[in-house]
Structure formats: C-alpha cells, structure tokens
Amino acid sequence: MEKSRTSVTSTPISSVSTRRIRRRSFRQSTRSHFGVASRLGLTPGQTTHRFNTSRKAPKPQNITEKVSPEHLALLVKTEWHLCYVTPLYRFRHTQLKSYARQLSAFIAAEKQQGLGVEVGGLQDTFKVSMSVLQGLAETNDDPETVLIQVQSRPAFARQDEPLKTVWSGWLSCINGNPEYLHSLPKDFTCLPLFGSRGLEGLSSLVKSWLRSTFDCFFGPLDINQTTLRWLAALWTNCHMESNIQHLKMQWTLPAAPPLHVAYTVNSSDALALWRSVRKSRAADQEACIEIEEVTSFMEGLTSHFYRHFGVDLSAGDLNQVSTALGSAKVKGRMKISSSRYLISTLSLLTECAFLKIPI
Amino acid sequence: MGSVLLSSDWLIRPRPERRFVLKFSVASASAKPNKSRSLVDVLGLNLPSGNMDDPAKFLLRRLVRRIPAQMLKATLEKWGRLNAEQRESLNFSQSKWALTQELEALCEESRLTVKHIAELEMIYITENPNQMMWHAFQLLDPEDGALAVELMQFKELFKCHLRELVRNVSVKIKKHTDEAVWIRMSWGEGFSRLSHLNATYVVHYLQTPYVFVSGLSPKNKPLLLQVLTLSTKHERIKDANLSGRKLTAIRDLLLRQYEHVFPTKYPSPLTERNQSVSNLHTEKEQAEASAKRHQMAGQAFGNGVLPALQSAVYKLETKFKDPTNQTMTEQDEPFRCVVKFSSTNLLESLRHCASSGIASTPVAPLLSSIPLKGRNYFVITDKSPSANS
Numbered sequence: 001m002e003k004s005r006t007s008v009t010s011t012p013i014s015s016v017s018t019r020r021i022r023r024r025s026f027r028q029s030t031r032s033h034f035g036v037a038s039r040l041g042l043t044p045g046q047t048t049h050r051f052n053t054s055r056k057a058p059k060p061q062n063i064t065e066k067v068s069p070e071h072l073a074l075l076v077k078t079e080w081h082l083c084y085v086t087p088l089y090r091f092r093h094t095q096l097k098s099y100a101r102q103l104s105a106f107i108a109a110e111k112q113q114g115l116g117v118e119v120g121g122l123q124d125t126f127k128v129s130m131s132v133l134q135g136l137a138e139t140n141d142d143p144e145t146v147l148i149q150v151q152s153r154p155a156f157a158r159q160d161e162p163l164k165t166v167w168s169g170w171l172s173c174i175n176g177n178p179e180y181l182h183s184l185p186k187d188f189t190c191l192p193l194f195g196s197r198g199l200e201g202l203s204s205l206v207k208s209w210l211r212s213t214f215d216c217f218f219g220p221l222d223i224n225q226t227t228l229r230w231l232a233a234l235w236t237n238c239h240m241e242s243n244i245q246h247l248k249m250q251w252t253l254p255a256a257p258p259l260h261v262a263y264t265v266n267s268s269d270a271l272a273l274w275r276s277v278r279k280s281r282a283a284d285q286e287a288c289i290e291i292e293e294v295t296s297f298m299e300g301l302t303s304h305f306y307r308h309f310g311v312d313l314s315a316g317d318l319n320q321v322s323t324a325l326g327s328a329k330v331k332g333r334m335k336i337s338s339s340r341y342l343i344s345t346l347s348l349l350t351e352c353a354f355l356k357i358p359i
Numbered sequence: 360m361g362s363v364l365l366s367s368d369w370l371i372r373p374r375p376e377r378r379f380v381l382k383f384s385v386a387s388a389s390a391k392p393n394k395s396r397s398l399v400d401v402l403g404l405n406l407p408s409g410n411m412d413d414p415a416k417f418l419l420r421r422l423v424r425r426i427p428a429q430m431l432k433a434t435l436e437k438w439g440r441l442n443a444e445q446r447e448s449l450n451f452s453q454s455k456w457a458l459t460q461e462l463e464a465l466c467e468e469s470r471l472t473v474k475h476i477a478e479l480e481m482i483y484i485t486e487n488p489n490q491m492m493w494h495a496f497q498l499l500d501p502e503d504g505a506l507a508v509e510l511m512q513f514k515e516l517f518k519c520h521l522r523e524l525v526r527n528v529s530v531k532i533k534k535h536t537d538e539a540v541w542i543r544m545s546w547g548e549g550f551s552r553l554s555h556l557n558a559t560y561v562v563h564y565l566q567t568p569y570v571f572v573s574g575l576s577p578k579n580k581p582l583l584l585q586v587l588t589l590s591t592k593h594e595r596i597k598d599a600n601l602s603g604r605k606l607t608a609i610r611d612l613l614l615r616q617y618e619h620v621f622p623t624k625y626p627s628p629l630t631e632r633n634q635s636v637s638n639l640h641t642e643k644e645q646a647e648a649s650a651k652r653h654q655m656a657g658q659a660f661g662n663g664v665l666p667a668l669q670s671a672v673y674k675l676e677t678k679f680k681d682p683t684n685q686t687m688t689e690q691d692e693p694f695r696c697v698v699k700f701s702s703t704n705l706l707e708s709l710r711h712c713a714s715s716g717i718a719s720t721p722v723a724p725l726l727s728s729i730p731l732k733g734r735n736y737f738v739i740t741d742k743s744p745s746a747n748s
C-alpha cells in the first residue's frame with residue numbers, strides 16, 4: 001500500500017505525466033470489459049461495441065412534442081437508481097396488461113407469504129401498472145421504453161382515497177448499438193437500462209419477477225470515472241445553449257480519514273476552459289467531441305487545483321458530477337433535470353449498460 | 360408582550376447540596392405564572408387550556424423530537440422543573456409522540472411557560488453543542504481592564520448595553536462547567552411576540568478575544584456584535600472566518616488548545632545511514648523521501664491530536680495559469696471556482712495527505728493557513744496575495 005502511494009507521490013507535477021495516468025485508467029476500464037467477454041468464451045466478433053472515444057455534442061431536443069407531459073414529469077427531476085439488464089426472453093410489448101396482473105399478484109404473494117393469491121383477483125394493497133412510454137426511441141431498432149408503476153393505499157387510509165405511487169421504474173434502450181440489436185436471436189428484446197425509484201424492497205421484488213419471467217439478469221450500473229468525465233465535458237458544452245449554472249465535481253481522496261473535495265466551477269469559466277481545449281475551435285455544433293478533449297479539460301481543471309493546493313486529485317476518485325442539467329453519482333444514481341437533454345443522457349447511459357452486459 | 364422581557368439569570372449547579380436552591384426557585388417561578396393566570400381568567404381572556412400556549416407546546420414538541428430517547432431522562436432531571444414524582448410517572452419506553460403528550464400534560468400541571476421550556480433547550484444545547492452551525496468572531500483592540508472582566512460584570516454590562524439597543528428580547532446567561540459563558544437570546548419582531556423557536560446562542564470564554572455565535576439572523580447581527588464588543592471592553596469585533604458544527608473543534612483551533620507546532624521540534628536533517636547495506640539505494644531514497652514528507656506534514660499540522668474541524672472553503676478568483684493552455688493563460692479574467700474540503704477530521708486528513716504524498720510537500724500555504732490562522736473560510740484573489748498566503 002505504502003509503495004503504491006509512493007509511486008503517486010514521486011510523479012512529477014507536469015501535466016504530461018498526469019495524462020499518462022488518465023490514459024491508463026481509461027484503457028483499464030475498457031480492457032476489464034473485454035476481460036469479461038473473453039472469460040465467458042464468446043467471440044467478441046459480433047459484439048464490436050466498446051466505449052466511444054468520440055461522440056456528438058448533445059443537441060437540445062424539444063422532446064415535449066414526442067413524449068406526453070405526465071411521462072416527462074415522471075422522468076425528470078428525480079434521482080434514478082440504475083441497473084443493467086441482459087436481454088429479455090419472450091417479452092412482448094403487447095402483453096403489458098397481463099404482465100402487470102402477474103406482477104401485482106407476485107408482489108401480493110410475496111408480501112403475505114403463505115396465503116393463496118388469485119392472479120387478477122382484487123389486490124387491495126398493491127396495484128401494478130405497466131405501459132409503453134412512447135416517444136423516447138431514437139432509431140427504429142430501439143425497442144420502446146416500458147414504464148412500471150406500483151401504487152398502494154396507505155395502511156390506514158379509507159377505501160375511497162386515491163392510490164399513491166410508491167415505486168416506479170422503467171426499462172429503456174436509446175440509441176442502442178444497432179449491430180448488437182440485430183445480432184440478437186428473434187425471441188430476445190434488449191432493454192439494457194433499468195431505472196428505479198421507491199422502496200428498496202419493492203425494487204428487489206420487481207427485479208426478481210422480471211428475472212424469473214424473462215430469464216434475464218440484473219446488475220448494478222456504476223457510472224465509472226470515464227463516464228463522469230464525459231458528462232462533465234458534455235454538460236459544460238451545453239452551456240452554449242442552456243445555462244448550467246455551475247459545474248460541480250466531487251472527489252474522494254484516500255487519506256485517513258477520507259478527504260472529500262467539492263470543486264465547483266463557475267459555468268462561463270468552465271465553458272471558456274472547454275472552448276480552449278477543443279480542437280475544432282470553430283464551435284461547430286455538429287463537430288464530434290473526442291476523448292482527448294475531455295481528458296485535457298479535466299487536466300486543466302485539476303492542474304488549476306494543484307497550483308493552489310498542491311493536492312493531486314488524480315490520486316483519488318471522482319464520484320459525482322452535477323450541473324443544473326442533472327447529476328450523476330458513481331454508485332449508479334442519475335438525475336436528469338432538463339428534458340431537453342433527456343435523450344442524449346439516456347443514450348450515454350444505454351451505452352454504459354451495453355458495456356456491462358456480459359455477452 | 361411588547362415590554363422588556365429580561366428574565367432572571369439562572370445557574371446550573373451540578374453539586375447535589377445546591378439542588379435545594381434550585382428547587383426553591385422552581386417553586387417561586389411556578390407561583391408567578393399561577394397568579395398571572397388567575398388574572399387572565401378574571402379578565403375573561405380565553406386561553407385554550409392550562410397556561411401552555413402554542414409556542415411553548417411547539418417548542419416542547421420540537422425539543423422532544425430533537426433529544427435522543429436515551430438522553431431524555433437525564434436531560435429532564437437536569438432541568439429540574441418537573442418534580443421527581445412527575446418524572447417517575449413518565450414512561451420513557453413509549454413512542455416519542457405519546458411521551459410528548461404526557462410531558463405536555465405535566466408541564467401544564469406545573470404551569471410551565473415557554474420560558475421554562477427554553478431553559479430545557481438551553482440545557483440540551485449546552486451539553487450537545489455540535490448540532491448547530493457555529494461562527495467565530497474575534498474581538499480586537501482591548502480597552503484597559505478588558506482582561507479583568509469577570510462573570511458578574513460581564514452579565515451586568517451585557518444586559519445593560521442590550522437594553523439600550525433593543526427592547527424586545529429575552530436573555531439567559533449561565534456559566535458552563537468549562538469556564539464558558541453561555542447566552543441564549545430570543546428576539547422579537549418589533550412589538551410582536553418573542554420568537555423562542557429560533558434562538559441565538561452565544562458562547563464566550565472570558566478573557567479570551569473570541570466569541571462563538573449560532574443562529575444569528577443578519578438583522579440582529581450588528582446589534583449583538585456591538586453589545587458583545589462593549590460588554591467585553593473591546594473596541595472592535597470582526598468575523599474570524601471560521602465556522603463549523605463542532606464547537607469544541609473551532610474553539611480548540613482558535614484558543615490553541617491542542618499540541619502546538621514548533622518548527623524547532625523537527626530539527627534534524629536525516630543522519631546518514633549505515634552504508635554497508637549499500638545495494639538498496641532506491642529503498643533508502645524512498646525512505647528518506649517518506650521521512651521528509653512526514654517531517655513536512657508535522658511542521659504544518661503538528662504531530663498530536665488535532666481539533667476535529669470538518670470543513671474548509673476556499674473561494675478562488677485567480678488567473679488560470681497553465682503552460683500547456685495558452686488561450687486560458689492569456690485571459691485577464693480570473694477563473695472563478697469554489698473548493699470545499701470536508702472530512703470527519705479535516706486537519707488529520709490533510710496531514711495524512713501530506714505524509715502519504717497525495718499532497719505535495721512542503722504543504723501549500725493555503726492549506727497550512729487553516730491551523731496557522733485559525734480560519735476555514737478564505738477568499739483568494741491575485742491582487743492581495745499577502746491576505747491569503
């Protein structure tokens with residue numbers, strides 16, 4: 001432990017060497033993904049997807065025309081707990097009503113173990129509704145997003161009181177990798193991104209029902225360091241069109257006790273720095289953003305920090321990035337505050353989920 | 360209610376033989392509201408029931424919610440406003456909601472008012488000061504006799520000066536066990552009732568130039584600061600730029616009640632090691648570097664136990680300088696950002712960072728300024744580097 005620490009310390013301060021460290025960590029993250037694939041003995045031939053080193057700048061979209069306002073209100077401004085899901089076997093978008101009945105019977109059965117429960121019978125404690133959240137799909141290959149909501153009546157409420165939504169979740173695929181989607185056998189539907197909000201117990205019940213019904217697997221979707229850096233850069237880039245107010249990043253350094261650093265940068269200064277590291281200076285909206293640009297943006301921020309405090313942030317972990325447009329935490333929590341960038345953020349997360357799926 | 364409401368001072372005496380004194384005062388205190396109540400009844404004013412008005416009930420409820428269940432019994436005992444019989448009738452194992460109902464009934468029975476409930480709050484806060492945000496202020500330019508101000512005189516002066524400035528305020532002053540003077544103040548808006556819910560707490564260690572304040576509204580700030588300056592016989596007071604939840608930590612940092620750092624404590628450049636085990640050059644070099652870092656970390660933060668300060672904030676408005684980024688370096692405008700360090704023990708973390716190499720050594724002046732200057736809020740600009748380095 002001491003030795004590895006020394007290697008960090010003896011690193012010269014020049015930005016060239018910090019860049020080397022960044023590159024390495026990035027490469028490791030991609031390699032570990034391939035490690036999973038090769039361990040399963042599957043040919044990665046049909047699965048060429050990997051983490052993009054270049055992506056389009058997020059375009060603000062007026063999504064309100066495509067998605068109903070209720071659905072939109074549900075998606076934005078709440079923090080979602082993210083998971084990845086392997087492709088669902090024999091899932092039909094046309095049978096959502098019957099799925100909802102089965103799921104509510106399942107929840108009722110689990111909640112009152114030992115008693116018989118009739119499928120489709122009157123469940124007075126939990127009511128499940130499943131619906132298609134239309135308008136989110138970007139390409140023809142993307143399966144439509146599915147929304148699941150669990151409603152319940154408070155314990156001592158009267159019969160005529162309205163039900164309260166106690167849990168909501170969705171399964172989504174936005175701008176999914178077309179090659180991968182095409183390579184799937186006929187009976188599989190790929191909705192790799194799962195977001196949930198509400199009681200932890202209900203989350204695990206819904207997940208276990210989906211797991212047994214569609215023979216799929218759930219795993220935690222961590223938003224890794226590279227993705228967080230991407231988000232920091234992409235959100236800063238958005239400041240050209242909509243005010244991000246600030247760019248806030250949080251690091252944790254491995255000191256004893258752990259040292260947390262919150263670094264909040266004024267939005268227009270962050271944008272100025274971002275513009276200075278862009279290769280295509282002509283602020284071309286269509287230009288792609290390269291990973292090198294993201295890296296030098298973060299390097300600029302950390303070197304400014306180092307100049308004042310002599311603390312090397314790359315020794316710690318970036319674990320949260322937030323702006324007025326949303327926030328992302330390393331533990332797989334994501335909040336999207338602006339509907340204009342909903343699609344672009346969900347595409348990025350779909351990509352992360354695809355990387356996690358063991359192929 | 361618009362009249363001057365300066366309640367009598369009260370002292371908590373932990374020694375058992377003084378309990379009687381306290382009980383006497385209970386008796387006399389409960390007699391007074393009794394009288395006033397009968398007067399109210401005669402006048403036909405419709406008070407709901409008993410003499411517990413809504414603010415008192417609200418304060419009591421909030422207080423019971425705040426005090427952890429296991430501490431409630433001991434705190435009520437120290438309060439001493441309920442007699443032993445009443446305290447024994449309380450069932451502390453039930454839910455807090457039910458307990459609050461019982462307590463309310465008992466307080467009504469003993470005809471306790473909002474002032475008495477405020478005493479309970481003060482007892483709890485005095486013993487658990489780490490629940491609020493404390494701001495430190497520094498007194499400057501002491502007058503003659505500033506060092507001779509003792510408790511009675513301070514109390515007199517404080518009340519006297521306060522009375523000159525504001526009328527609608529209630530004050531309680533007491534001396535805590537560790538020589539600190541604690542002041543609880545409830546302010547009233549104009550002629551409206553005193554708001555006992557958002558009380559200001561002031562802690563002052565006599566004969567020191569520091570005052571710690573919590574829950575002070577910007578409106579009352581100039582008033583209180585003026586009163587404090589006058590009653591401690593100083594001429595000026597300023598914000599010490601130090602705040603935190605742990606009162607003990609910020610106090611220790613300012614009053615230097617922790618192991619001091621003396622540069623002479625670290626005199627030695629490392630003595631030459633035995634050269635016979637010569638082939639491990641690298642190891643030696645690393646050991647030297649590591650020892651050097653430990654020494655530097657010690658120089659900045661000392662080697663002993665450090666006050667558990669929890670955060671430090673830097674507002675940076677400095678130019679962006681980076682040899683690899685020409686565009687930004689050429690800009691005249693400063694790069695605006697705010698950096699907040701936080702930890703369960705910030706100084707401990709920073710010392711560890713320096714000795715393990717996460718932070719470069721010698722420790723950056725901005726970081727070593729925290730213990731050196733006893734501050735945890737800094738505004739850094741390019742124009743006045745002397746103010747911050």
